[in-house]
Amino acid sequence: MLIESLPQLFEGLKITLGLTILSLLLGSVLGILMAVGRVYGKKPLVFFIYIYEKTLRGIPLLVIFFLIYFGLSQIGINFDPFTAAVLGLGLRSTAYQAQIYRSAINSIPTGQMIAARSMGMSKLKAIRYIILPQVLRLSIPGWSNELTIVLKDTSIAFSIGVIDLMRQGRYIYSVNHELVLQVLLIIALIYFALVFSINKGLNYLEKKYKMTGFEIEIER
Amino acid sequence: MVKNNGGIKKLSDFIGFFIESLPKLLDGLYLTILLTFISLALGLILGLLLALGRVYGKTIISGICAGYIEIIRGTPLLVQLFIIYFGFPQAGISLEPLTAALIGLSLNSGAYQAEYLRGSIQSIESGQMVAARSLGMTKIKAIRNIILPQALRISIPAWSNELIYLVKYTSIAYIIQVRELTAEGKFIAAHSFRYIEIFAIIAIIYLVLTFIFTEIIDRVEKKLSIPGIGTIKRLEQRFI
């Protein structure tokens, strides 16, 4: 019985992974833009990003989900649960990732920018070719941490009806009541295996792309 | 003029709605705060035991503590709550939603707090322990009187992050039927269909809560600070 339900869990796992990857990507792109904006932007922009970060980091993911999924549909903007979940997770991750990249940018000595500018690079070119390559390497530990957080928090998308690992599990044990504990333990095991292998994989990446003599010191 | 009146009407309507919902929201807020502080306190006790076990325990104990921490940190809180609330009854243990949430949050927070505390303990130079032992203190006495007073101070910022984390993540208890703040909001919204208004109010309440708690802990940190003892850098990227 348990083995028969595995393919169903696998379907849920695909959704869980899809959620994770899409929202992490959204968070990375917007996060980098916001970090650059916060460090190099003009005052109004800096203030806007500051408020954005504080707000998205200060309210529970569940409330963000409800605002996007139920709230927006109240004013006629309807998302399917999956899209709403990607937006919720992605927009929140943006706030956290912006902070990761920002502290990495700030940890790069100002001389790097000055030297780049002194050679005739525009500010944009200097950010693109000198600052960001260093920032991205420095951000790997923070980013891998964020990846596991997003992966675990996709489970909360259960609450707005996304048919992820959690909900597929729910389908299985609502039919076979005697399997509740077993199914939940299998789900836990799947999450754990994912988090574990992500951590191991990114540790390897971190070692590979670390700049010699430029050791990564950001706290985990 | 007409437009303006409409605006005022909308505003007074909103205020009326807010006042109407307030008693229920306060009930929910009470549970949110209760969940937060009880799990923080229980998590601290558990975290302390786990951290000490990891740093000072023999191989087996240290391994068990490490395993527990890894498993909890490697799985979603929601799965943990589900196992306790829906899974345990199968093994003959049935719990009230609130009790299940308290146990789940405490067990979860304990693992994270253990990691902060371990970091703090390990950041204290080994000379402190050697000096304490040289005065004739037993290991336990040295931990109790010399290591922990320093480690706990160093952990305050990380601990403040944990508090903020808990405030937000108690909302997940809604999914196992605990009527905390988010749950109350959901019920009000389901009856009035005013999702945006109610969740905006709730978002603001959470923001105010996190703001107040951070302020309080900052004060505590300053008050308890000792010259020359730094605090571990805030693990900002994870929380707040």
Added chain:
Amino acid sequence: MNMLKVENIHKIYGKTKVLAGVSFTMEKGETKVIIGPSGTGKSTLLRCINQLSPPDKGRVWLEGIEVTDKKTDINLIRQKIGFVFQEFNLFNHLTAVKNVSIALEKVKKMEKEEAHKEAMNELKRVGLKDQADQYPSQLSGGQKQRVGIARALAMNPVIILFDEPTSALDPELIGDVLEVMKSLAGEISMLVVTHEMGFARNVADEIIFMEHGVIAECGNPDKMFKNPEKKRTKEFLGKISSLYGEE
């Protein structure tokens, strides 16, 4: 037409007047050394020339083009003004040769292989061919600074500004850097802020003594070291020579 013309430069930071009206000119191939007590605005002057910190008042021309004009494309001008930093400021994520070639590729839009070849030539010129693939953290201070010089040279500038290029180096590493700089004298215009009196005396065409944000005295090394007009110049040179030696 002077190659470089600096006219009446003023710069104020907060309430401190760092530069209070500095003017001088330079010709092609000339080497000028700026000396003076610390905090007299020597480094600021260099940064005013390539607009890393634009002056509050005054104008700068390079080859007849006004650098301080808002309409001038400063990124174009900066390609012609090399800059060597006290703290090297090598790009930490790039190897020595990439440090030299990156601006060739991204600013001058050279092909990758061509930029690499050019960069290798410059590294050879400063004696670091063998260190091409090392990262900044694997190089000694002196090597870093020579990469810094190669990086400036690669852009084929008309002038290089040196901002205390040896001040951050251990004494035994200074020699190599000064050797490289000496070898450039005459080939390219150099404006050097330094405390190395030996270099000033032997290489400079003119020494500019700055104090309190203005040029107190200037002249050829012979005049400056043997009979300066001002008492302050003599005092300063006496003090600095006993501190740093004369080579």
